[in-house]
Amino acid sequence: MIDLRRHNSNFCPDHFVKFCRDQVARAIDEFEMIQPGQRALVAVSGGKDSLAVWDLLLESGYEADGLYVGLGIADYSDTSGEFAQRFARDRGLRLQVLDVPESYGYDIPSGARAARRVPCSACGLTKRHLFDQAAIDGGYDVLVTGHNLDDEAAVLFGNVLRWQTEYLARQHPVLPEGDGFPKKVKPLVRLSERETAAYCVLRGIDYMVEECPMAVGNRHLGYKEALNEIELASPGTKAAFYFGFLQRGAELLRVDGDRAAELGVCERCGSPAGAAICAFCRLVERAGGHTMDSRPVETGRQ
Ligand code: AMP
Ligand code: FES
Ligand code: ZN
Numbered sequence: 001m002i003d004l005r006r007h008n009s010n011f012c013p014d015h016f017v018k019f020c021r022d023q024v025a026r027a028i029d030e031f032e033m034i035q036p037g038q039r040a041l042v043a044v045s046g047g048k049d050s051l052a053v054w055d056l057l058l059e060s061g062y063e064a065d066g067l068y069v070g071l072g073i074a075d076y077s078d079t080s081g082e083f084a085q086r087f088a089r090d091r092g093l094r095l096q097v098l099d100v101p102e103s104y105g106y107d108i109p110s111g112a113r114a115a116r117r118v119p120c121s122a123c124g125l126t127k128r129h130l131f132d133q134a135a136i137d138g139g140y141d142v143l144v145t146g147h148n149l150d151d152e153a154a155v156l157f158g159n160v161l162r163w164q165t166e167y168l169a170r171q172h173p174v175l176p177e178g179d180g181f182p183k184k185v186k187p188l189v190r191l192s193e194r195e196t197a198a199y200c201v202l203r204g205i206d207y208m209v210e211e212c213p214m215a216v217g218n219r220h221l222g223y224k225e226a227l228n229e230i231e232l233a234s235p236g237t238k239a240a241f242y243f244g245f246l247q248r249g250a251e252l253l254r255v256d257g258d259r260a261a262e263l264g265v266c267e268r269c270g271s272p273a274g275a276a277i278c279a280f281c282r283l284v285e286r287a288g289g290h291t292m293d294s295r296p297v298e299t300g301r302q
Contacts, residue, residue, distance in 0.1 A: 002198055005235035013202050020199045023190040024056045031174045033185040038141035040064040041182075043131050044087070044095070046080030046208040049146030051087050052196040053188050055203055057144065058093075064144065067134050069127055070099035072107025073214060080208045087205065096138070098130055104289040108214065111287030119214035122283060129271065129280035135182035147186040150193040153242045154223040161223075169253040172246065179263055180272040192238070 002016045003009075011019055028034055040057060044050040044066045057064040068084040070077050081097070088095035101107045106114075112122035135143040152173070159167045177183040188196060200207050215221060231238045265271070266278035268291050273279070284291050 004195070006192075006231070006239060016198065017202055020052075020191060020195065021056060021060060023195075024053070024187045025060060027173065027187050027190045028060075028185075031172075031185070033174055033187055034062060034142050034144075036061070038063075039139070040142045040144050041131075041135045041138060041140040042066050042144040043127070043146070044068050044084045045146070046083035046087075047146070048200045048205070048207040048209075049148050049151075049188055049193070049196045051083070051146075051205050051207050052191075052199050052203075053144060053146045054087070054093075055205060056199075057187065058091075065138070065140075066093060066095040067131065068095060068097050069130050070097065070101070071123055071126065072099075072101040072111075073109060073123075073212060076210065076213055079210075083206060083208045096134060098134065100126060100130075104284050104291065106284065106287035106289035111283070111289065114288050115283050115286035117283070118218075120218055120220075122287070123212075123214065125279055125283055129278070131184075132181055133269075133271065136180065140182060143182045143184045145184065145186055146188055146196070148188040148191050148193055148196055149238060149242060150224055150227070152186065152189055153227055153238045154220055156242055156245055157223045157227060158219060165253050168245075169250070172250060180265070180270075189242070190239075 002011045002013070004011065004019075034040055034057075040062055042050060042054045042057065042064050044054055046068070054064060054066055066084065066088055068081055070081050085095060085097070087093070108119050108123045108126065112119040115122060117125075131143050131145070134140075152171070156168075156171060158164075159171065173186040173189045175181070175184040191199075199205075211221075227238050227241075263272040263274055264276075266273035266281055267276050268281040269278060271278050271280065277285075281291050
């Protein structure tokens with residue numbers, strides 16, 4: 001039996017899997033994430049959420065390929081890459097593998113130090129850029145990530161604590177395509193971390209359990225822990241906080257979010273940029289790497 005206090009319910013394994021599919025279907029429908037027949041690119045880290053969302057999309061009949069980005073975080077990247085590749089290989093799926101040290105000449109730990117950024121910020125910037133580029137180059141209709149309810153509630157919490165209104169205005173489970181950006185969707189927003197982990201166990205999905213060593217002790221994890229304490233005392237609060245924001249708070253902040261419209265094009269890579277050279281190309285330069293027009297290596301389906 002799987003006990004979900006926030007829903008006041010207990011599920012047997014089969015019904016729990018159905019519950020997860022229904023939550024994903026509801027999110028896709030409610031936020032108009034993916035239309036039948038569209039092609040999705042799923043960013044897979046080898047962790048539970050992204051493998052679960054890939055599996056859930058395929059099970060629901062969507063056409064979905066994977067993208068794994070090797071960030072050069074020593075053993076962590078090697079192992080997470082193996083989980084992603086094994087998942088794809090065992091199921092005959094198409095997975096693009098893009099290795100940052102190989103293609104761009106830097107890794108996250110030393111690149112972040114050289115660029116004087118905290119690792120998670122250099123990592124986030126790198127991933128966002130490479131996800132966008134791969135989705136655009138591959139002609140995909142949507143880019144899918146495995147962000148779940150806990151992730152989104154923790155980001156919201158952090159943004160509210162500092163009243164970062166620009167970030168708040170953009171926080172939505174769907175970001176529309178436009179100006180060189182692909183449409184980006186988060187179909188797991190209705191599922192918690194605990195639920196995606198249980199889904200993987202029930203579906204026999206082997207995933208990387210360890211968290212990224214660079215993220216240990218960061219603010220985001222602290223916010224997650226704080227919200228978990230609150231959720232424990234008052235089940236359902238996390239979902240009420242996040243969905244209440246989407247339904248009633250986000251609208252009030254819309255004006256700030258429209259500033260994103262004034263973007264130009266990066267001289268080096270052609271991506272959308274707020275300056276002559278985009279933030280990613282500046283990071284690559286400061287990290288001592290090189291920009292190059294790298295195409296992902298394809299593995300999986302032969
Ligand atoms: P994180 O930024 O680690 O919280 O991950 C958020 C989402 O980004 C995951 O659910 C994945 O969809 C995606 N992701 C994270 N790391 C990678 C990676 N190395 N390669 C591809 N996708 C990733
Ligand atoms: Fe990006 Fe850890 S996965 S810093
Ligand atoms: Zn650029």
